[in-house]
Amino acid sequence: MDPIEPTKRPADGTASNALPIEIPDSSTDEPAAKRVRIDETSQASQGTTHKAPRPRVKGVAPIKEEYLVLAHSQATKSGGETEDIDDDAAEGRTAPDAQGLQQGPGKGAKRKKQKGGQNKERDFGTFSDAQRLCNSVAWTPEFSPRPCKQGDRCNALHDIRKYLKEGRRADLTTFGGKCPVFEKYGKCPSGWRCLFVGSHMKEVKHEDGRSELVVLGVGSESTADQGDGDVGEVKPGVVNVVPASVKIDLSRKRVALDKSDKYLDWLAKDTELLREHYHKKKDDEDASKDYRAQYVEPPLKPSEKRRIYFGRETPVLAPLTTQGNLPFRRLCVELGAQVTYSEMALGLPLLQGQKADWTLMRAHETEITPPLFNPSGSVVQGYDNTKDLKFGAQIAANVPWVAIKAAEVLSRFLPHLRLIDLNCGCPIDMVYKSGAGSALLDAPSKLERMIRGMNAVSGEVPITAKIRMGVRDDKFTAHKLVERLALGSEDMRGVLGAPGCAAVTLHGRTRQQRYTRAANWSYIAECAALVKQYNEKCDDLADTVRQVEENTLPNGGKMYFLGNGDCYSHVDYYDHLDKAKVDSVMIGRGAIIKPWIFEEIQTGQYLDKSASERLTYVEKFARYGIEAWGSDELGLNYTRRFLLEFLSFFHRYVPIGLLEYLPPNMNERPPAYRGRNDLETLLASKNYKDWIKISEMFLGPAPPEFKFQPKHKSNSYEIDAEG
Incomplete structure (x- = not known):
């Protein structure tokens, strides 16, 4: 890929759907949230007289009066506070109670009362057909079945005609009744189970007068050339598909991990x-x-690592539990995301060959293309953009042996892997109590041993880490941890050398804070300044006799540093780059609510997406989900489930054209409002029944057995907890 010039920030938008709003200079010290009011420049130039603008209320999205449904005083609580949306619950996380972490820094502080807790055992219903079709006939012509391993003991259907008539629901009429996978790739791995199979099947008449049903578009890669465990597993455009035989060998401890x-x-x-x-x-x-x-x-000793790069032109999509699935990442890459991460996988289940965790390692072919880079940026010596790619894996582990062995199996069995990221910030109770995730923030020696070991066995794949500021609000530890990850412990670095951590991402919150406060970018800036000193110190250490081989140094002597937290616009993105001096910014919730944030970063302007454009992104998610999970009953309802999870964030987007002030703030909650048309109002609905209605536009009617429950019981999304 050819290098590009550094991303510029035009003062005026040129796209047809961009607002012509002046982008404030990042050098000013005034907070971005207070800089711009829409149309104030045009009003002044026209000489019109307007009433004084309403003051911007903290925590309330500044919706223009003409779009408000209720009076402003009715839409907010006393004091201008709005109802909080629990993003910890929305990401499947419970309140941190293991160490009494709701206790404030003061001795007499009261515990924060929780709102009803999380639905820990959500039931999404069953996604199966009424009668199961045997795998021996699922991808074959009617008269040419494969041998059934169960023989006479098999209780599944072997009669294709009976299955099509009674064993499943009728073909869907969405997408014009044509299978989106077959239409795009000329093949459909779902075979007879496809709910659009009528568009890629035919009835062949033989010379003996018999009529045989034949399914089209089933290649050898989906049948004979694969083991039984892999039939239907190979999806078009999906890479990093680990064969079932490898998972079985891992589960039976038949994979030798000599390095580890x-x-x-x-x-x-x-x-x-x-x-x-x-x-x-x-x-x-x-x-x-x-x-x-x-x-x-x-x-x-560590192998020579593949060099990586982070810069202004490489906005990063954060690893997101549940939300960071393959279809969503694919959508974000299409909109301009330059680096992506898998959902967090647990190290031990990976070593045990569990299918669910290995499935998280799959990527789309668009994620294995090189990211953009600026050759005059912070490119390290030896970096080859043609060998770089976007997709990285994130894992969690609580003891060194799990992290080290997981790093070896990932680097061995995943051919398309940019890096392996160790999660040291996850606040989920289950993870924290096991000693993984954010618990590692208070175990720096153990964390250092993990990084060193992973670096030694991962071959050419670099190792990185994602951390938080600390566990408690009254004790920030990230600045000490960053030094340890860059140089190693002060006493032992002369013997052991550097741990070899190629990049660190700092989320500007503690575990205790969760999402209850704004990200602390001042502290991120302090740590970024320290990292710059540590990189210079690495260069000095390389000249000393005591320093070991250069391949122990991260990324040839440079450790990249990324910031994470509350990035919701291109203004936020460039402010963080210019003021905090981080190499790049990782975007999480902002991308779920507004996936085109990456497009805004590339163009340097606000994009006022119409309701029809936003619905197009929902349709793309549905199509990408069907391609990733299948067009059968199981695949469609997996797609529906994750689409609804996506809509639980997506509905929170407030269109730019409805706002009185810019930039938008993701932590501001809008009062009740109507959109510019009915579709825009529907997309803003907080009612989960409307989300299901939107999903049915592309996935057909939800089966009676399908259920959708919110992740939190507090009704914070105005969803019935019974689903």
């Missing part, structure tokens, strides 16, 4: 040696010297 085993044996001995000679007398300098004298180098 050798390293873990050494790590156990080295840890014991360190405990014996160093921790025995913490104040004795000779203890440290004694350890150095007996230190034995690890059995293998």
Whole structure:
């Protein structure tokens, strides 16, 4: 891919759907949220007299009066507060109660009362056909079935005509009754189970007078050439599909992980040696010297890593639980996202070959194309953009051996992998209590051992980490952790060298804060300044005798630093780059609510998307979901489920043309309002029944067995908790 010039920020929009609003200079110290009021320039130039604008109320989206349904005073609570939407619950997270983390910094602070908790056991109903079709006939012509392994004991249907008539519901009429997968790729991995199969089947008459049903577009890659466990698993355009045989071997512990085993044996001995000679007398300098004298180098050293790049032109899509699925990432890449991450997978289930976690590692072919880069930017020596790609994997682990072995299996079995990111910030109770995620923030020695070990066994795949500011509000630890990830522990870096962490992403909140406060970009800026010093220190250390081989240094001596939190517009994005001095910005909730934020970053202007354009993105998500999960009953209702999860955020977007002030703020909640047309009003609905109505435009009527329940019982989205 050819390099591009650095992204510019035009003062006036040129696109037909862009608002001609002046982009404020990022050098000003005035907060972006207070800089621009829509139309104030044009009003002044025309010399018209208008009544004084309503003041901007904190926490309330500034909807223009003509679009309000209720009086402003009725739409807000006393004091101008609006009802909070629990984004922790929306991402499947419960309140942190393990260590009493709702307790404030003061001794007498009261615990924050929770709103009803999370629906921990949500039931989405059954997605299966009325009668199951046997795999032996699911992809074959009517008279040429494959041998059925169950034989006479099989209780599934083998009669295709009976299955089409009684075993499933009738073909859908959405998308013109034509299978979107077959229409695009000329084949459909769902075979006879496809709910559009009538568009790619035919009845063939033979010379003996018999009529045979034949399904079209079933290639050998979906049948004979694959093992039984892989039939229908290979989807067009999807990469990183691990064969079922590998997962079975992992589950039965038949995969030899020689690198990890050798390293873990050494790590156990080295840890014991360190405990014996160093921790025995913490104040004795000779203890440290004694350890150095007996230190034995690890059995293998890190391989030369593939260089990576982050810059102004590479906005990053955050790893998102549930929401960061393949169809959503594909939509974001199409709209300009340059780096993507898988949903967080747990390390131990990966090692056990569990299908659910390995499925999270799948990527679309658009994610394995090179990201944009600016050759005059912060490109490290040896970076080759033609060998770079967008997709990275994120994992969570609570002990070093899980993280290290998971890194080895991922680098071995995933051919398209930019990097492996260790999650050190997840606040989910289940993850935190197990010692993974944000619990690692209080275990820096363990975290360092994980990064070092992963770096040693991952081959050419770089290792990165995502952290939060700390666990508690009254104790920020990220600045110390960043130094450790860049250089290693102060006492041992001369022996062990740098851990080899190629990039660190800092989410500007603590575990305790969750989403209850704005992201702390001032602290992110402080850490970014420290990282710059550490990178310079790495260069100095490389010149000393005590420094080990250069391949222990991250990314050839440079550790990239990214910021994360509350980025909802191109103004936010460039403000963070220019003021916090981070290499790039990772975008999470802002991308779910407004996926075209990446397009705004590329064009440098606000985009007032019409309701029809936004509905087009919903349709694309539905199409991409069918391609990823299948066009059968199971695949369509998986698509429906994740589309509804997407709409639970997507409906929160307030169109730019309805706002009185810019820039928009994702944490501001709008009073009741109507859109510029009925479709825009429908897309803004908080009622889950309207979301289902939208899904039925593309996925057909939801089956009676399908259920949708919110992730939170507090009715914060105005959804019936019974679903």
